[in-house]
Amino acid sequence: MSTSTAAPPKAGPPSVESLTVKVDGRAIVVPKLSPDWQGKPAPTTMIQACEAAGVTVPHYCYHPKLPVAGNCRMCLVEFGTPALGPDRKPILNPDGTLKIAKSPRPAIACATPVSPNMEIYTTTPGVKQMREGVLEFLLINHPLDCPICDQAGECKLQEYSVEYGQAASRFAEQKVHKPKQVDLGPRLILDDERCILCSRCIRFTRDIVGDDALGFVNRGSYNTLTHYPGRPFDNNYTLNTADICPVGALTSKDFRFQMRVWFLRETPSLCTSCGTGCNLLIGSREDRIYRYVPRENEAVNGCWMCDAGRLNYGWVGRRDRLTECRMRHPKGGWQVTNWPALLAAVTEKLAQAAPGSVALIASARQTNEELYLLSRLATRLGALTDAVPRPGQADHLLVCADRNPNSTGARVMGLAATPLGANLPRILEGLRSGKVKTLVVFGEDVTALGVEPALLARLDAVIVSDILPSPTTELAHYLLPGCAHAEKRGTFTNVKGRVQKFMKAVEPRGDARPEWETLTELARGLCGLGNFGGIEGLFNQMALDIPAFEGLTWSKLGDGGANLVLPIPPQP
Amino acid sequence: MPAEFRLILKHADEPGYTPDLECYLRHDGYAALKKAVALAPKTLPDGKTLRPQEQLRQEVMNSGLRGRGGAGFSCGLKWSFVDRRSGKPVYLICNADESEPGTFKDRQIIHKDPHQLLEGMILSCWANDVHLAYIYIRGEMPGGARLLNQALAEARGAGLLGKNVLGTGYDLEIYVHRGAGAYICGEETGLIESLEGRRAYPRIKPPYFPAVLGLYQCPTIVNNVETLCAVKHIALMGGAAYAKLGTPNNTGTRIVSISGHVNRPGYYEVEVGRVTLGELILDPAFGGGLRPGRKLKAVIPGGSSAKVFKAGERFKIKRKGADGKETLVELDLLNLPYDFDTLIAAGSMSGSGALIVMDDTTDIVAALANIAEFYAHESCGQCTPCREGSLWMAKALRRLTSGQGRREDAEYLAKIADNIPGGRTICAFGEACSWPVQSFVAKFKEDFVARGVADEERRAKAGAGPSTTLKLAASPQS
Ligand SMILES: Cc1cc2nc3c(=O)[nH]c(=O)nc-3n(C[C@H](O)[C@H](O)[C@H](O)COP(=O)(O)O)c2cc1C
Ligand code: SF4
Ligand code: SF4
């Protein structure tokens, strides 16, 4: 995986100084300064200008989010600048245009700033020859083991060789041999023979993660990527190196040999492992998830995600997923039922509950839409509500201390206390005192919160929706099987108040169905709410009802999400 | 009669001349420094005043001094590029990494007259308002490092270095840093990386021009040992007088290292452009001619990375007369004046001033194989064309020198080499490794083709397969 389109210089306000350059004969205006890898303004480079002109410059070592290294030389272009006379004034052609002096030397587009009236040439025979030369050099010592390489299909060496390379290599010598299948750390395998020494992985690890763990040893063509001696390569971001490795040198142990990438369907989704809400793509085939890879979102995660979040998908496919609608017999024991019967029973049960006798414990892993519907139900029932906090440790990069993906949503809907869980003792007290007779639990194991099984057994009704079995689901009177986020659509609001949507990648298991659908029916029965016309309509209705969402619509969220209009005070 | 002109090496080889401060002082040592710091500010016709430091910079500019490290770039101009407005300190580094094969001049200065280098450095630092400087010395010269450290200690003791140099209020510290044995540490930005404690990976330019973003991202001057020594003489005699030495645009003196098949290999200091290649090789004052019965085959004029000259080559070269008019002259190889511009015009360069002479007993293929092996071993491996190309060429030449040649190998080598230089690489090592191959193969093509043909015929006779099924030369991992 290698997502590395050059950051096109953003069209700034008109006050931004700009200059005109020509790319392959086409004049274009670019700002003098464009964001560098850290987003700081820096002189616009040739590669950024080319990108803005819609001209792709092939590159290996350049990555818009990493410091420039300039080592692969794939991006070499030819260029010219206005010719100056002895008086240092530009010389004009007979037709009054600027005379351009072509530079005798090429320049690397990734590092060379543009200057006014510069002309960049990317299609000249000289450029073609330089690209062929670089590719030939990169391939002479490459093992060419594409048939068994995980990168095949998303390999820049394959791609560029087809697009810019020569048909045959002239190489008649023996290849350099280097270590293969190096166990670099707990999550990565390195094949040094495939490495093209672009140093992306080194720069990412050193300059983004701040862990100077990778480096080259030896010299010249024997240069070899390795990790710090005696210390496995192990930080929470190592797998990003496999993403940015332009070839198959770094591969994820988790994904190795699992699936050819061209068979994978990619679905835009979100990580649910913490409140940052890193954007990702789910790679799936035939309703099985094979991998998560980060999806670029400047406002959230850049191009990266943490290893823990990335590898946290196995539960979706667990065999013991809850897949049946169940009701408890009055005399004990389970009865498998169907949705109409289950929802009718739950609706009736809740309709009978006396005001003030219901408590609702929601999960901040549920979507905004689900939490919205729950809050409507809670209002109707006069229920005590809260959600369950998941505190963890934040790091310096992406991981945040809030391990729920949607605490903000839960708070904005008025379902959860601030801080999350502050109401839980009151709910517990109500349960113990007998005041609370009906408990609704969505996606949490309340026995872990100190609600003893005996207490649950005493209640009139325990209505539970969940994905995986827990002591609470075992004690439920009504069990509503729910969906993993990968099986439904919806939105989360991250800790910074960014509302982001995710799409459905795989089908739900068995009878499990998206909670927002279940809740829509319960809300229709209990609150008289109408049909929303799918998730889009539900989101739009929520945005009309909840002030913080004012002005947002499902379609306005786009791929990158949108910020809540009201600032959300952070949790202490 | 051509003769040496010893300016920098004036005393170095005198009997009894020792590398200590006391001896240096007896020979008028540090007189140039004392003279410079005593200068008064000068008022120009336009009313501006020039600080003494600026005056010395002006003298260096006027002297026409060109760098002796390899590129021959104007020293005064280099100094003028230094970003003096950045608010950051300016550093100076003496490049004493001398590793270009064939070159052995800087070490003469370091070993025999270290204080001359220090005086040149102190002057250069003072002129550029530098307060911290380094001598980056090649790792394989521990004796030189020791001598320099001794000299530094002596200079500090004598108030020539440290706080308040010679009572002027100017502070300067100089440290010796030893390299760890890599040719690429001589490339100025590789050197800076190495000095900062990293692999000597040369930096990309732009943006990392040393004059702006050098050592620790501060403006930095990197000069060769010999260049810095010349500054001392310019301070002493004045830029104009120095410019009278040598020839126009090729001023001063240069120490030429002569090695190879000559009777008197060694180092010789000459006025730039006042002696010819032929004189350097043949004259009894210099190389002293070839051994009996030998004929000249080839000369590398500027260290192993310079393009080779073939005996008998003739060149048409534009030369500027005293009146400034350009005339086209035809010159024989041996009549080429040994200077910067002529050798460039003749398609090579004077580089580090190292003349490598090869007579007709030389196996030219083996000679190139030897050079290619060096560059394959020394390429830092950072950028693709040089990293892969240098080893590819060395492997092809290993094959050609081990009986596995092919008739197409000359062309094959040329094609590899053509994809490396001309700005395709991060640093000039790309040129350094490809120029020898390009020039050897072009000028001695018959030697390469003959070797390939002979190998093919011998293999055919022995019943080995066609040239495409080669038994490949083993590639030892370095
Ligand atoms: C591969 C390579 C090796 C070099 N090695 C040396 C060296 O050993 N000594 C040196 O003075 N300059 C060396 N140079 C030149 C330096 O980069 C730099 O130009 C020089 O030190 C500047 O000093 P000068 O202007 O006084 O000549 C080398 C350049 C290259 C490209
Ligand atoms: S492992 Fe991949 S990312 Fe790292 S240097 Fe090699 S090719 Fe580049
Ligand atoms: S930082 Fe948080 S949201 Fe991002 S990948 Fe890691 S756990 Fe998931």
Ligand code: SF4
């Ligand atoms: S040209 Fe050669 S020595 Fe210079 S940076 Fe590139 S690989 Fe290193």
Ligand code: FES
């Ligand atoms: S992309 Fe510019 S040198 Fe690698």
